[in-house]
Amino acid sequence: xxxxxxxxxxxxxxxxxxxxxxxxxxxxxxxxxxxxxxxxxxxxxxxxxxxxxxxxxxxxxxxxxxxxxxxxxxxxxxxxxxxxxxxxxxxxxxxxxxxxxxxxxxxxxxxxxxxxxxxxxxxxxxxxxxxxxxxxxxxxxxxxxxxxxxxxxxxxxxxxxxxxxxxxxxxxxxxxxxxxxxxxxxxxxxxxxxxxxxxxxxxxxxxxxxxxxxxxxxxxxxxxxxxxxxxxxxxxxxxxxxxxxxxxxxxxxxxxxxxxxxxxxxxxxxxxxxxxxxxxxxxxxxxxxxxxxxxxxxxxxxxxxxxxxxxxxxxxxxxxxxx
Amino acid sequence: xxxxxxxxxxxxxxxxxxxxxxxxxxxxxxxxxxxxxxxxxxxxxxxxxxxxxxxxxxxxxxxxxxxxxxxxxxxxx
Numbered sequence: 001x002x003x004x005x006x007x008x009x010x011x012x013x014x015x016x017x018x019x020x021x022x023x024x025x026x027x028x029x030x031x032x033x034x035x036x037x038x039x040x041x042x043x044x045x046x047x048x049x050x051x052x053x054x055x056x057x058x059x060x061x062x063x064x065x066x067x068x069x070x071x072x073x074x075x076x077x078x079x080x081x082x083x084x085x086x087x088x089x090x091x092x093x094x095x096x097x098x099x100x101x102x103x104x105x106x107x108x109x110x111x112x113x114x115x116x117x118x119x120x121x122x123x124x125x126x127x128x129x130x131x132x133x134x135x136x137x138x139x140x141x142x143x144x145x146x147x148x149x150x151x152x153x154x155x156x157x158x159x160x161x162x163x164x165x166x167x168x169x170x171x172x173x174x175x176x177x178x179x180x181x182x183x184x185x186x187x188x189x190x191x192x193x194x195x196x197x198x199x200x201x202x203x204x205x206x207x208x209x210x211x212x213x214x215x216x217x218x219x220x221x222x223x224x225x226x227x228x229x230x231x232x233x234x235x236x237x238x239x240x241x242x243x244x245x246x247x248x249x250x251x252x253x254x255x256x257x258x259x260x261x262x263x264x265x266x267x268x269x270x271x272x273x274x275x276x277x278x279x280x281x282x283x284x285x286x287x288x289x290x291x292x293x294x295x296x297x298x299x300x301x302x303x304x305x306x307x308x309x310x311x312x313x314x315x316x317x318x319x320x321x322x323x
Numbered sequence: 324x325x326x327x328x329x330x331x332x333x334x335x336x337x338x339x340x341x342x343x344x345x346x347x348x349x350x351x352x353x354x355x356x357x358x359x360x361x362x363x364x365x366x367x368x369x370x371x372x373x374x375x376x377x378x379x380x381x382x383x384x385x386x387x388x389x390x391x392x393x394x395x396x397x398x399x400x
Binding site: 061062063066090091093094096097098100101102104173174175176177178196197200 | 330331332333335336362363365366367368369370371372373382385386387388390
C-alpha cells in the first residue's frame with residue numbers, strides 16, 4: 001500500500017538530518033524526527049477530519065436529536081443515540097442542560113446515557129489524532145467500540161430503572177422551544193461554519209498537541225526499547241485495570257495524551273491497554289462527575305462510573321486479544 | 324435592545340460577553356447586556372448547548388462564541 005503520508009516523513013527527514021544537521025541513529029535525531037513528523041501529520045488530519053465532521057454536523061443539532069429520540073425505546077434508539085453522541089460535541093458545562101433537555105423530551109434515561117457516554121468518548125479531534133499516531137485500523141476499532149460501549153452502558157442503566165435517582169427538580173423544568181427560525185443553509189454557509197469550527201478547535205488544541213508530541217518524542221528517542229513490554233505487557237493481566245483506574249479521574253486534554261500514548265506503544269505497551277487508558281481519560285473525569293451531581297443522585301453517578309469503567313476494562317482485554 | 328447571554332459560567336460564555344460588549348462599544352450601539360446563568364431560564368429558551376445568545380427574546384446562536392460579523396448583523400437589524 002502506498003503510504004500517503006510518505007511526503008511528511010520526507011520533510012521530517014530533510015529537516016532533522018539536513019536543516020538541523022543532527023547525526024542519524026542518535027537519540028536526539030529519533031526524538032526530533034518523531035516530533036516533526038507527528039506534529040505535521042496530526043495537524044493535517046485534524047483539519048481534514050474536523051472540517052468533514054463539522055460539515056455533517058450542520059445537519060445534526062441537539063434540538064433535532066431531542067425530537068428524533070423523544071419517547072423512543074428499543075435497542076436501535078440506543079445505537080442511534082450513541083452515534084449522534086459521537087458527532088455532537090459539548091463541553092462539560094453543557095452536560096447538565098443537555099441531560100435535562102433530553103429527559104424532559106421523554107427520551108428514556110438509558111438512551112440519554114448512551115448519548116452522554118459516547119459524546120466525549122468518540123469525537124473527531126481524538127479520532128484524527130489516533131489515526132495520525134497509531135493507524136487507521138486501531139482508530140476504527142476505537143470508534144466502533146466506543147459507540148458500542150455507549151449503547152451497552154446506556155442499555156444497562158435503562159435495565160436498572162434508575163429514574164428515581166435523577167434529581168427531582170429535573171422533571172419540573174419546562175424546556176421551551178427555540179423560537180429560532182430554522183435556517184436553510186447553503187453549501188457555502190455550511191462550509192464556512194465547518195471552517196470556523198476547524199479554526200476554533202485547532203486554536204484550542206495545537207499547544208497540547210505540541211506538548212504531547214514533544215514529551216512523546218523525548219520518550220521515543222531516549223527510553224530503552226521494549227521497556228514497557230517488560231512491565232506492562234499482555235501477560236500482565238493487571239496492566240489494563242491499572243491503566244483504566246489511572247485514566248478515569250484524570251482530566252486532561254486527550255490531544256496531548258495521544259502522542260504520549262503513541263510513544264508508549266512504541267516501547268511495548270500493548271495497543272489494547274493504551275486504547276483502554278485513552279478511553280478512560282476521555283469518557284470519565286472528576287470535574288464532569290461534580291457537574292453531573294447537580295442532576296443525578298450519588299447512586300446513579302456511582303452506577304454510571306462503575307458500568308463505564310468495567311466496560312472499558314473489558315474492551316481493553318478484548319483489544320489485546322484481537323490486535 | 325436586550326441581549327442575553329445564556330451559559331452556566333464556562334469560559335466560552337465569558338468570552339461571548341466580552342466580544343459582544345466590544346462590538347457594542349466600537350459601533351456605539353446602546354444595549355442592555357445580561358448574563359443568564361439560571362438553568363431553568365436557559366432551558367426555557369430551549370437551549371441545551373451553551374453559550375447561546377438571545378436578542379429581544381429571540382435565540383440567535385447556540386453552542387459557540389459568536390464572531391464580530393455575526394454580532395454586527397444582529398445588532399443592525
